[in-house]
Amino acid sequence: MSALPAWTLRPATAADLEPLVELRAGVMRPDLERLGRYDEHRVRQRMRDAYRPEHTSVVELPDPAEPLAGCLALAPDERPGTLLLEHFYLRPELHGRGLGTAVLRAALDRADAGGLAVRLNVLNGSPARRLYERHGFALESEDPVDVHLHRPARPVDPGKAVS
Template sequence: MYRETNWSLRPGTADDVEVIAELRAVVMRDDLVRLGRYDEHRVRQRLRDGFSPEHTSVVEVDGGFAGCVTMRPYEGVEGGEGLYLEHFYLDPGVQGRGLGTAVLRELLARADEAAVPVRLVVLRGSAARRLYEREGFTYVSEDPVDVLLVREVPAVAAPLTGRLRPAGGR
């Protein structure tokens, strides 16, 4: 777990798009090069084209920009609801100390409270996949570039009945 408590999430704004696009280019470069998919312009433009500040949170450490994450609603299979986690990038200078785990756990607690599953796509061979699987995401499918993972709503024992109910349920 991130040992320091000096991180926070703030709502994203339209002004954040360029710093996030640049961070995306930095953190995805090695994996995209390995997959033969790195393009200096495209890596930034894809972020710009799909950026939704209303669903984006900026990760700050000591009040400064340290990363971002987007959690947008999606209509799931068979009409079910859920969240789609994307654009989860942390500055390399803050990686490896548990910040990603702390941020992800905060977001998953929110999803659990809403009793909705969370889906995401991770690049094949990315080290980030280990983080997601440690936090309960499971494999759904893959193609030559991406792996789709899902974290279903955790089941918890209902009081007195012993029956299972979704986390956050009544």
């Protein structure tokens, strides 16, 4: 495994939409094709329809040639006391280097600081499911396409600093 790259999170803007749409299409293509569900228009339009920059963060690397590493959205859910984690994508060449773990940990620390549960959906058979389960997510329900995971609210350790 390569060393964890330096990274930062910044708030997303409307200008980030199309680069994030393309990132999503590329990242999701292998799993959607495996499930027989890939549609190049639909995979992009779903992101366009659901994009909420006020709840989205862009993961950046200190690489002037290609700073966009990924994105993550953490928004209030319809269930009280719960956040919905969605649109968590990293460029495929960055997988397996600890970046996903670090970004997810930062998002979960924010949820923990607010005493909030987190839920998400992942495609059935996606390797990302293991990442989520390592961070305390458990199966809520599944169907042939989607796996719904939930992580209960966690009490904050008073000795732990949250940024």
